[in-house]
């Protein structure tokens with residue numbers, strides 16, 4: 001069944017859910033001028049007033065002119081979760097790791113304009129060549145999950161575990177984390193993982209230690225541990241909000257038995273998905289394939305047919321047979337795009353309220369326009385630079401990940 005567009009009328013929760021099922025997310029999030037967007041609240045300081053009211057056609061034309069002037073000196077990268085109005089300018093779209101790696105291979109590109117969030121641009125800078133500069137069009141585009149692992153909290157927890165005599169710990173950080181935490185892992189015999197290689201990375205860590213301290217996403221950590229047959233009671237959660245001395249809310253024996261110590265972080269976008277939504281999708285479309293991101297909670301991942309990274313989800317659906325049906329548990333911009341690009345399949349988002357990632361959304365096309373026009377005029381704005389010492393150690397942790405077969 002191909003995608004059709006219906007508007008949702010609020011009647012009951014079940015009706016909303018059902019209507020959403022029939023409305024396979026081809027609601028593009030159309031760009032309004034910056035001044036009219038909610039995102040204006042998160043505006044990029046220093047952007048001249050002349051940009052505030054640019055319309056979509058004006059932005060498109062101005063970006064085109066600036067990019068023509070810059071030629072191969074500039075590349076624009078778009079993460080899967082970016083709105084369509086950004087993706088249209090991207091030379092490559094993909095997950096955070098694919099984008100960072102690809103950018104570093106584009107030797108002619110002096111400027112890498114990264115349309116994604118802060119930790120992604122940092123990783124691109126860490127992996128970039130010395131002559132390349134990474135630009136993040138809006139410096140306030142962060143990741144709320146990454147922010148849940150404040151480096152000072154992680155260092156304090158590490159010390160607390162050591163002082164309590166809990167040994168054999170290998171620190172593993174999710175790609176969605178600050179560069180300083182990647183560096184911390186590099187310095188302490190640890191490693192980085194993405195949602196596509198978490199299982200292999202955990203195996204790597206267990207060859208080197210008894211247990212893993214995983215941050216920031218407890219759900220990816222738990223889902224990965226379960227795939228390795230680690231019991232739930234061997235995966236305590238470390239509550240970083242508790243004071244030093246509280247052992248993150250755990251008894252010492254629990255930590256001594258632990259295989260994976262899970263940081264109490266989460267992604268609010270992926271926590272919206274529920275088992276009820278999966279059941280409603282199956283009632284409505286018997287035999288439908290349910291595919292979710294491993295940042296979803298354990299019950300949701302277990303109820304789904306498949307789980308995997310953004311890249312895995314995109315590839316699986318694109319390569320699926322015509323007429324297949326897909327209920328998807330990940331960010332709406334990616335799901336909408338998959339629905340549009342696969343008109344011979346039914347693709348819709350499990351969540352009827354379809355909440356976009358609000359920080360990804362902070363990359364408004366106007367900011368991109370300002371960034372490339374500035375570059376074309378010889379001014380580098382929003383240059384994101386990780387300091388050399390942090391980058392050196394973070395690169396070690398990233399390279400360890402790359403070497404994992």
Ligand code: 13P
Pocket residue numbers: 079094095096097175176194195267295309310311
């Ligand atoms: P990827 O690393 O797969 O791009 O995922 C990033 C992300 O933020 C998922 O929520």
Ligand code: SF4
Pocket residue numbers: 117142143144145146176267268269270331357358359360
């Ligand atoms: Fe961060 Fe979640 Fe947004 Fe991904 S979807 S960038 S984890 S807040």
